[in-house]
Amino acid sequence: MYCTVDEVLQAVSIEPMDLGLEDDQDLENGLSAEEKLNNLIEDWIKEVTSEINIRLGAEVPTDHEAYAGIKGLVKRKCGDLISLALQKQNSPVVQIDDFAVDIVDSSTIFKNLDKELRPYKKVIDSKEDGEDTAPEIFIAGVDVDV
Numbered sequence: 001m002y003c004t005v006d007e008v009l010q011a012v013s014i015e016p017m018d019l020g021l022e023d024d025q026d027l028e029n030g031l032s033a034e035e036k037l038n039n040l041i042e043d044w045i046k047e048v049t050s051e052i053n054i055r056l057g058a059e060v061p062t063d064h065e066a067y068a069g070i071k072g073l074v075k076r077k078c079g080d081l082i083s084l085a086l087q088k089q090n091s092p093v094v095q096i097d098d099f100a101v102d103i104v105d106s107s108t109i110f111k112n113l114d115k116e117l118r119p120y121k122k123v124i125d126s127k128e129d130g131e132d133t134a135p136e137i138f139i140a141g142v143d144v145d146v
Contacts, residue, residue, distance in 0.1 A: 001049050002060075002067070002074040005041045012079045019085055041078060048077040051110055055117050056124060066120040073116060080109050 016022070016033035019040070024030025031039070052070060053059050060070050 001045050002052070002071045003045060003078075005038045005045065007071075008041050008045065008075055008078045008082075011075045012082050014082055014086075020089060041082075044078045044081045045074060048074045048081075051077075051113060052117065055114055056121055058124075060120070060124065064124070066123050069120055073120075077109060077113075084109060 014037070016037040019037065021033040021036045021040075023032045049059075052074065060067050
């Protein structure tokens, strides 16, 4: 994994009660609200890491120059998932006639991931090929060659 639960929690201010997480009645055998939040964030880190590794074709080693950028991307995507969870609590599914309409669209979280990973993929591919090329920069949905 590219980051830890603590790193995500440092980047995003959230408490278990924000997501409606509560301590289990029997704390001796159950989980505290904090443990539930940590488990949820850890699952999201694994999900984002998996999505990135699949698109890149491999896990980026910690000593690679692209690692810090990938780590930041994982934290941002986890923050997006947290924001989505908060929005879904405040904007439930609405029933219109026979159709259920989900006001908050979860597909947007990974929609632009390929584009966001493009500069890293170029750097990773160029290092593997022995090239030393300038990376592409991704700015607000616009690709700019350097």
